[in-house]
Amino acid sequence: MHVDWPALARVAAVSLGVTVAVVVVFTLGVLGLSHTPTDTDPTPTVAGRTQAALCFLACGAVVGYGIYLIVPQFH
Numbered sequence: 001m002h003v004d005w006p007a008l009a010r011v012a013a014v015s016l017g018v019t020v021a022v023v024v025v026f027t028l029g030v031l032g033l034s035h036t037p038t039d040t041d042p043t044p045t046v047a048g049r050t051q052a053a054l055c056f057l058a059c060g061a062v063v064g065y066g067i068y069l070i071v072p073q074f075h
Contacts, residue, residue: 022062029055 032051033044044052068074 018062022059025055026059029053029059 029052032048032055035045035048035051036042037045
C-alpha cells in the first residue's frame, strides 16, 4: 500500500485552514450580536445584526457545501 504523503498534507492543511476560517467567521457573527449602542440597552444595533446574519449565512453555506460533498445522492 502506498500513501501519497504530500496529498495527505495538503488535505490536512486545507481542512485546518477552513476550520479556523469558519470558527473566525462564526465568532465575528457572535461579536456582531454583542454590539449594543449602550451598556443599558441590550438590543444589538442594525449593523451588528446585519454582520451577524451575513456571518451565520456564510457558516451555513460552508456546512451545506460540506454536506453536498459528502452525500452522493446530491451529485
